[in-house]
Amino acid sequence: MLPDGDIAIARLVDLSAELAGVSIEYDASLLRGNATLRLAEGLEGDELWSLTNELLAARGLTTIRRGTGSPLLSVVKLPDAARLAGEGWLAASAASDPWRARTTRTDCL
Numbered sequence: 001m002l003p004d005g006d007i008a009i010a011r012l013v014d015l016s017a018e019l020a021g022v023s024i025e026y027d028a029s030l031l032r033g034n035a036t037l038r039l040a041e042g043l044e045g046d047e048l049w050s051l052t053n054e055l056l057a058a059r060g061l062t063t064i065r066r067g068t069g070s071p072l073l074s075v076v077k078l079p080d081a082a083r084l085a086g087e088g089w090l091a092a093s094a095a096s097d098p099w100r101a102r103t104t105r106t107d108c109l
Helices: 009-020 045-058 078-086
Strands: 005-008 023-025 034-037 061-065 072-077
Touching (some): 005 009, 009 045, 045 061
Antiparallel strands (some): 005 034
16 A cells, blocks of 8 residues: 655555566666655555656656567666667556556657
């Protein structure tokens, strides 16, 4: 269950990835700080994953896949996502997989 109030961004990423069944890796230095959440109702795994990706995007971050067959997503800076996509990494988008990031910023890569 997601705690109401302040939660570390890294903890939120870990928790939402676990609930959504997503394999995730990140540089902890990118996920510093907290978010304050006041939710009227509980969220299912995919809803929490979507919310987490919205919070990441607001902080200039996104999730991308290491390649077509890889189950692993990585949290990266938005400016790095375009470069990595050119190297064979894939933007995680709802169109390719409903459990993945749903931000329009990643969809435009």
